[in-house]
Amino acid sequence: MQNSHGEIFWRVAAILCALTTLAVLPVYSDIADLQTKISERNEQIAALEKEIAAYQGELDKLGGEANSLKNAIAELDLTRKKLLAEIKATESRISAATLSIDALTENIGVQEKRIGRGNAGLEKALRLLAEGHRESPVEIFLNENGFSGAWREAEALRAVEARLADSIRGVKELKAELEENRAEIDAKRKELTALKNERADRKRIADGERTTQQAFLTATKNKETNYKKLLQDKLALREAFENELLEYESQLKFELDPSRLPQVGSGVLRWPLDAIKITQYFGATAFAKSGAYNGSGHNGVDFRAGVGTPIKTALSGVVKGVGDTDRTCSGASYGKWILIEHSNGLTTLYAHLSLIRVSEGQGVSTGEVVGYSGATGYATGPHLHFTVFATQGVQVATRPSRVCGRNYIIPVANPGAYLNPLLYL
Numbered sequence: 001m002q003n004s005h006g007e008i009f010w011r012v013a014a015i016l017c018a019l020t021t022l023a024v025l026p027v028y029s030d031i032a033d034l035q036t037k038i039s040e041r042n043e044q045i046a047a048l049e050k051e052i053a054a055y056q057g058e059l060d061k062l063g064g065e066a067n068s069l070k071n072a073i074a075e076l077d078l079t080r081k082k083l084l085a086e087i088k089a090t091e092s093r094i095s096a097a098t099l100s101i102d103a104l105t106e107n108i109g110v111q112e113k114r115i116g117r118g119n120a121g122l123e124k125a126l127r128l129l130a131e132g133h134r135e136s137p138v139e140i141f142l143n144e145n146g147f148s149g150a151w152r153e154a155e156a157l158r159a160v161e162a163r164l165a166d167s168i169r170g171v172k173e174l175k176a177e178l179e180e181n182r183a184e185i186d187a188k189r190k191e192l193t194a195l196k197n198e199r200a201d202r203k204r205i206a207d208g209e210r211t212t213q214q215a216f217l218t219a220t221k222n223k224e225t226n227y228k229k230l231l232q233d234k235l236a237l238r239e240a241f242e243n244e245l246l247e248y249e250s251q252l253k254f255e256l257d258p259s260r261l262p263q264v265g266s267g268v269l270r271w272p273l274d275a276i277k278i279t280q281y282f283g284a285t286a287f288a289k290s291g292a293y294n295g296s297g298h299n300g301v302d303f304r305a306g307v308g309t310p311i312k313t314a315l316s317g318v319v320k321g322v323g324d325t326d327r328t329c330s331g332a333s334y335g336k337w338i339l340i341e342h343s344n345g346l347t348t349l350y351a352h353l354s355l356i357r358v359s360e361g362q363g364v365s366t367g368e369v370v371g372y373s374g375a376t377g378y379a380t381g382p383h384l385h386f387t388v389f390a391t392q393g394v395q396v397a398t399r400p401s402r403v404c405g406r407n408y409i410i411p412v413a414n415p416g417a418y419l420n421p422l423l424y425l
Contacts, residue, residue: 031110034103041096048089055082056306063381069220069227076213079307079382083206086308090199097192104185111178197357198310198369205308205354205372234331238378240403241332245412254393254414260345261390262424268344269314269424270366272386273373277304279383282420299418300349300387305373307382311350312367314386314425317342319362319370321396321411325377328401328408334385335376339396339411340364346424347394349387349411352379386421393417 055078062075220226262268280302305311317340325333334351338358341347354374364370375382394413401408 031103031106034099038096038099041092044092045089048085052082052085059306069224080209083202083209083308087199087202090195090202094195097188097195101185101188104181108178108181111174115174201355202308208354237329238332241329244403249412249414252414254416256390256416260392262344264423271425272312272314273303273305279304300385301421303384305382305384307354307374309373310369311371311373311384313340313364313370314348315342316365319358319360319364321360322356323409325408325410328406329404331378333377338370341391345391347389347391351385352377352383388419388421388424389413390417390419
């Protein structure tokens with residue numbers, strides 16, 4: 001059999017035509033519509049975040065003003081509005097994540113079709129290429145076309161091989177992109193689950209704030225004198241409870257073994273909030289010197305955190321206890337708290353929470369959301385109280401309270417077991 005110039009041209013053209021199957025498919029209108037909707041949701045989120053920031057700015061301003069019934073009512077009202085805006089923002093994020101999953105699913109469908117067409121084209125091209133190699137190079141050279149025919153066929157084959165390599169590379173890239181999109185869908189589904197949990201949490205917090213607001217208005221009856229008395233009673237209760245607790249903790253036997261603790265300044269703990277603003281330090285702070293904490297100093301660090309701010313674990317560990325001191329002495333101590341034991345000799349406490357998301361015995365990872373900040377227990381405003389203990393000296397105790405007449409459950413430790421959190425953050 002002899003290959004004429006026309007036959008070579010026809011075969012090369014057929015092979016190159018088979019390799020054009022990776023041409024971009026038309027963009028589906030569904031994908032374009034989904035992208036438009038995602039952009040709309042992102043605009044809604046940006047507008048809501050601006051609204052939330054404005055509410056927080058007003059709350060910060062109120063926090064710097066004199067304590068009065070009017071300001072307290074305004075703060076409760078602003079907090080609720082901010083929480084409702086955060087719920088709307090979370091719902092918009094849920095919608096955006098859902099739309100992103102739909103868009104990725106549609107895109108995967110397009111990629112799978114392109115890969116299928118590309119594989120079919122490669123199979124056809126390889127088959128045509130195999131058919132074209134029935135004659136040896138010597139036979140091609142010795143036929144009527146001679147050297148020029150062999151040269152033309154060699155050049156054509158080089159062009160085909162280059163195009164074939166491009167097509168194989170294109171299919172591989174499509175497959176890699178396909179796997180990336182599938183991994184992105186898995187990540188988006190996890191994000192969606194987390195957002196749905198967050199929405200449910202925020203609704204519970206908002207409902208709790210509404211109950212708090214109603215109880216507050218009932219107690220004060222919209223009278224400044226009633227409000228002042230409420231504050232005085234709360235402070236007296238808290239001081240009596242602190243005295244009772246300090247008396248018990250001072251009797252606990254404890255001797256610190258520094259060798260069982262991480263090195264100071266090692267940064268073994270991460271910050272429990274995304275945005276950090278310290279409002280009170282550890283130890284003999286100005287507030288402590290004014291007579292607070294019975295002169296024993298502040299046993300942790302306070303961070304500014306509006307109601308509903310996610311609280312994250314400082315390090316992986318096991319939840320050793322959760323509780324709510326308000327059930328025994330309302331407004332006297334930590335309020336809702338979480339105690340987490342870590343494997344490096346440290347244990348951390350997160351207090352004044354509005355909502356707890358973990359339970360005793362549960363394992364948690366570094367940076368995991370375990371609750372939301374609030375103003376439960378004794379708090380002059382919403383914040384996170386963060387304490388670090390030497391694990392060897394802390395325990396969760398159930399104790400009878402003379403002050404409140406009931407048992408309370410709370411983390412207790414000899415004063416020597418309280419450590420400065422900033423030494424390990």
